[in-house]
Amino acid sequence: MHNVRVPAETSTWSIAELAAEYDVTLRTIRFYEDRGLLTPERRGTVRIYHPRDRVRLGLILRGKRLGFSLDEIATIVDMYDAEPGEAGQLVYLLNQITTRRAELEQRRQDIDETLSELAEVEARCQADLNTLRNSR
Amino acid sequence: MHNVRVPAETSTWSIAELAAEYDVTLRTIRFYEDRGLLTPERRGTVRIYHPRDRVRLGLILRGKRLGFSLDEIATIVDMYDAEPGEAGQLVYLLNQITTRRAELEQRRQDIDETLSELAEVEARCQADLNTLRNSR
DNA sequence: CTCGTGATTGACGCTTACGTAAACGTAAAG
DNA sequence: CTTTACGTTTACGTAAGCGTCAATCACGAG
Numbered sequence: 001m002h003n004v005r006v007p008a009e010t011s012t013w014s015i016a017e018l019a020a021e022y023d024v025t026l027r028t029i030r031f032y033e034d035r036g037l038l039t040p041e042r043r044g045t046v047r048i049y050h051p052r053d054r055v056r057l058g059l060i061l062r063g064k065r066l067g068f069s070l071d072e073i074a075t076i077v078d079m080y081d082a083e084p085g086e087a088g089q090l091v092y093l094l095n096q097i098t099t100r101r102a103e104l105e106q107r108r109q110d111i112d113e114t115l116s117e118l119a120e121v122e123a124r125c126q127a128d129l130n131t132l133r134n135s136r
Numbered sequence: 137m138h139n140v141r142v143p144a145e146t147s148t149w150s151i152a153e154l155a156a157e158y159d160v161t162l163r164t165i166r167f168y169e170d171r172g173l174l175t176p177e178r179r180g181t182v183r184i185y186h187p188r189d190r191v192r193l194g195l196i197l198r199g200k201r202l203g204f205s206l207d208e209i210a211t212i213v214d215m216y217d218a219e220p221g222e223a224g225q226l227v228y229l230l231n232q233i234t235t236r237r238a239e240l241e242q243r244r245q246d247i248d249e250t251l252s253e254l255a256e257v258e259a260r261c262q263a264d265l266n267t268l269r270n271s272r
Numbered sequence: 273c274t275c276g277t278g279a280t281t282g283a284c285g286c287t288t289a290c291g292t293a294a295a296c297g298t299a300a301a302g
Numbered sequence: 303c304t305t306t307a308c309g310t311t312t313a314c315g316t317a318a319g320c321g322t323c324a325a326t327c328a329c330g331a332g
Contacts, residue, residue, distance in 0.1 A: 273332105274331100274332090275330105275331085275332085276329100276330095276331085276332105277328100277329090277330090277331105278327105278328090278329090279326100279327080279328080279329100280325100280326075280327070280328095281324105281325090281326085281327100282323105282324090282325090282326105283322100283323090283324090284321105284322090284323085284324105285320105285321080285322075285323100286319100286320090286321075286322100287318100287319090287320095287321100288317100288318085288319095289316100289317095289318095290315105290316090290317095291314105291315075291316075291317100292313100292314090292315075292316100293312105293313095293314090293315095294311105294312085294313090294314105295310100295311090295312090296309100296310075296311085296312105297308105297309080297310070297311105298307100298308085298309080298310100299306105299307090299308090299309100300305105300306090300307090300308105301304105301305085301306080301307100302303105302304090302305080302306095
């Protein structure tokens with residue numbers, strides 16, 4: 001038997017478990033740590049990932065899907081668990097948010113345009129297919 | 137005076153004009169040609185860009201904003217001016233469209249999630265700022 | 273003719289985001 | 303004890319997407 005462990009309290013993950021869950025390689029996860037995006041606990045030399053790390057990995061991958069660079073993703077993700085801090089920090093954060101929001105809205109517009117254009121192409125294809133079928 | 141040319145019929149552009157309009161470098165435009173994304177006319181050795189090329193450049197840059205690779209962009213952009221062709225081609229195109237649509241809708245969902253989370257962070261920031269102001 | 277402007281083709285460099293060994297440690301199972 | 307599974311660091315390799323010279327034409331103005 002394969003010794004299917006059902007840990008009493010799995011609020012931590014190994015690097016392999018996280019990799020499997022998000023379908024990335026170990027290399028990728030270690031690389032993100034190298035870039036300061038993840039900071040897992042160390043038990044000896046072994047990495048232990050906590051819920052916080054898991055959430056951040058999800059955010060990182062979503063950022064990637066949106067076409068942000070890892071540097072950009074770093075500033076975005078760090079906004080999520082920023083300490084209250086002083087007024088200057090807060091104002092900086094608010095400005096960052098405004099900037100990112102503008103970018104995201106631009107992207108959404110790009111998506112909507114592309115989707116409607118794809119719909120046109122699709123309609124043309126369907127029409128051409130029908131023409132082919134009728135001329136047979 | 138700077139000899140502001142107002143050509144009687146500007147349905148073509150130089151590489152510099154296109155670069156200025158889309159705010160990219162000449163190198164970038166030539167690179168896209170190298171990758172088969174643009175195919176300008178040649179007058180001697182000089183590149184002449186027609187409306188078709190201009191449109192394609194716009195599509196390419198939009199694709200980049202959406203985080204697609206140049207290879208992916210190539211297949212997308214080529215769908216736009218695909219010849220009617222035979223049934224197999226049309227079916228292939230329709231499948232491509234389905235795939236791209238799914239990707240785009242995933243991205244839009246990513247964007248919406250990110251936007252609403254940014255709104256939360258923003259609210260927290262504003263609240264913290266108010267707290268700071270009141271405790272002064 | 274000469275100069276300035278704008279174009280061309282190499283060709284090498286650089287950053288990002290990992291892939292891919294190589295060489296090694298550790299702990300449980302057989 | 304040896305194997306197996308899983309983890310580690312170090313380090314070189316690579317593909318994409320341009321940046322950045324350098325050397326060279328072509329042409330209109332003066």
